[in-house]
Amino acid sequence: MIEFIEEGHIYLVDGVITPSVSDLIKFIFPDKYDGVPENILNKKAEFGTIVHKAVECFEKQEKIPKLNTYQKLCLEEYKLLKEKYNIIALEQEIMVNYENKYCGRFDMIANIENEYCLCDIKTTAELDTESISWQLSYYALAYAPEDYENKFKKFYAIWLPKKDVGKLVEIKKKSKKELLDKLKEYEKINNIFNNGESMNIEESRELLDELDEMAKELEEKMECDKNEQC
Numbered sequence: 001m002i003e004f005i006e007e008g009h010i011y012l013v014d015g016v017i018t019p020s021v022s023d024l025i026k027f028i029f030p031d032k033y034d035g036v037p038e039n040i041l042n043k044k045a046e047f048g049t050i051v052h053k054a055v056e057c058f059e060k061q062e063k064i065p066k067l068n069t070y071q072k073l074c075l076e077e078y079k080l081l082k083e084k085y086n087i088i089a090l091e092q093e094i095m096v097n098y099e100n101k102y103c104g105r106f107d108m109i110a111n112i113e114n115e116y117c118l119c120d121i122k123t124t125a126e127l128d129t130e131s132i133s134w135q136l137s138y139y140a141l142a143y144a145p146e147d148y149e150n151k152f153k154k155f156y157a158i159w160l161p162k163k164d165v166g167k168l169v170e171i172k173k174k175s176k177k178e179l180l181d182k183l184k185e186y187e188k189i190n191n192i193f194n195n196g197e198s199m200n201i202e203e204s205r206e207l208l209d210e211l212d213e214m215a216k217e218l219e220e221k222m223e224c225d226k227n228e229q230c
Contacts, residue, residue, distance in 0.1 A: 002103055011095075011104075019186070021102060021139060024102060025131055027185075028182060032128075044124070047123060050065060051067075051123050051160060052107060054074075055121060070163065074162065077160050077165065080166060081166050081167075086112065086113055087168075089110050090110055090111060094106055098138070101183060102138065102142070102183070104142060109152075116152055116153050117155065117156055118155050119155070120132055120136055120155075127159050129171055132171050133172050137178075148176050154170055155170065155173055156169065156171060185210070
């Protein structure tokens with residue numbers, strides 16, 4: 001049984017606190033929100049949460065919550081995308097659990113132009129497709145672990161920026177190996193720091209080497225993204 005505690009963004013599986021997809025994303029992109037004040041992040045999160053709820057209520061033909069001007073514009077942009085791409089929402093706000101290793105809640109499974117797709121709704125000013133790729137891939141792995149490669153025809157970000165035109169953006173899927181390798185890295189480091197595992201000198205050196213390699217890969221990726229050459 002999966003439970004979600006809103007305060008603290010905590011998932012419980014059979015009463016046991018379990019990492020979330022958000023935790024994995026923070027591990028992969030540790031500097032993503034460096035320098036952004038917490039109150040700004042909270043306001044953006046609150047804005048997005050209300051837009052998500054509005055879309056969900058619209059699709060379920062339920063009463064839509066009170067929206068401000070910009071949230072209304074986001075909902076209208078969603079309606080335009082829905083009509084343009086024939087978006088048919090099949091499931092919304094579904095919690096998933098992958099082998100008690102992590103949990104998450106995806107926004108939508110939809111039929112888009114007659115294809116079975118996994119979607120995430122974003123209201124950010126800029127769209128971080130790499131982060132969303134990891135996010136949706138982890139959701140998909142938890143939803144269909146035995147048929148990960150074939151379950152969803154495509155991944156999409158339903159992008160509804162606050163002051164711009166909405167867009168449907170296709171998102172690249174990560175390989176299952178990439179997901180499991182990164183999950184293993186997360187578990188190893190998380191277990192060490194949470195459980196206070198003792199390591200011998202050789203194990204310490206191996207961990208430092210792994211961390212150093214991860215840092216180099218991240219630095220190279222950031223340089224590639226900066227130059228748009230990779």
